Amino acid sequence: EADIYQTxxxxxxxxxxxxxxxxxxxxxxxxxxxxxQDPGMELHLIHYSxxxxxxxxxxxxxxxxxxxxxxxxxxxxxxxARPSHTSQYLCASSEAGTSGRSSSYNEQFFGPGTRLTVL
Amino acid sequence: xxxxEQSPQSLIILEGKNCTLQCNxxxxxxxxxRWYKQDTGRGxxxxxxxxxxxxxxxxxxxxATLDADTKQSSLHITASQLSDSASYIxxxxxxxxxxxxxxxxxxxxxxxxx
Numbered sequence: 001e002a003d004i005y006q007t008x009x010x011x012x013x014x015x016x017x018x019x020x021x022x023x024x025x026x027x028x029x030x031x032x033x034x035x036x037q038d039p040g041m042e043l044h045l046i047h048y049s050x051x052x053x054x055x056x057x058x059x060x061x062x063x064x065x066x067x068x069x070x071x072x073x074x075x076x077x078x079x080x081a082r083p084s085h086t087s088q089y090l091c092a093s094s095e096a097g098t099s100g101r102s103s104s105y106n107e108q109f110f111g112p113g114t115r116l117t118v119l
Numbered sequence: 120x121x122x123x124e125q126s127p128q129s130l131i132i133l134e135g136k137n138c139t140l141q142c143n144x145x146x147x148x149x150x151x152x153r154w155y156k157q158d159t160g161r162g163x164x165x166x167x168x169x170x171x172x173x174x175x176x177x178x179x180x181x182x183a184t185l186d187a188d189t190k191q192s193s194l195h196i197t198a199s200q201l202s203d204s205a206s207y208i209x210x211x212x213x214x215x216x217x218x219x220x221x222x223x224x225x226x227x228x229x230x231x232x233x
Contacts, residue, residue, distance in 0.1 A: 042226070091162075
């Protein structure tokens, strides 16, 4: 079973608040990802990281920011939450392959998600 | 454009019955295809993964097939149980980038009734 954790699981906040969604993994994986998922819709990649001090924006534009100071930790921050940020946020991690490329399977393990509601 | 399409969007079956979910993709160059199960309010969990050379892969009551020529996959669930109620997501990975980008379908919402 994958050891990847997200907190909080549910969060209801008011508009304008700053929030940080936590994600930690104990598998020593180099690559980590943040996805956004709305009900009945596909997952959209919003941020990813190849390793410590590496962060990149994903396919879906997001006002959130991420940091990767430690291998196991990949927090996501919203400086000023808005109702349009209401969604489910999923964190994932995977191993890095040899020669700097991903393994042929690129198995991603997902956390349980954070359901964010901005009023 | 790399896409993954799933059908049906939703499905209701009675406990004990079989069902088959479909996935069509246009992702290229293809690396692998996997089926995930996502329970409500949880993260996706991998059921099966298949590479280009594999036609079928089983995991208990779940059997996935892959036709790389027609770019189609199916997930067959045998003798369904109430715990099978979930969203089943088809995910295709390309091999054209170091990230190993994943392309997600919208999922088929399966409901198993007693």
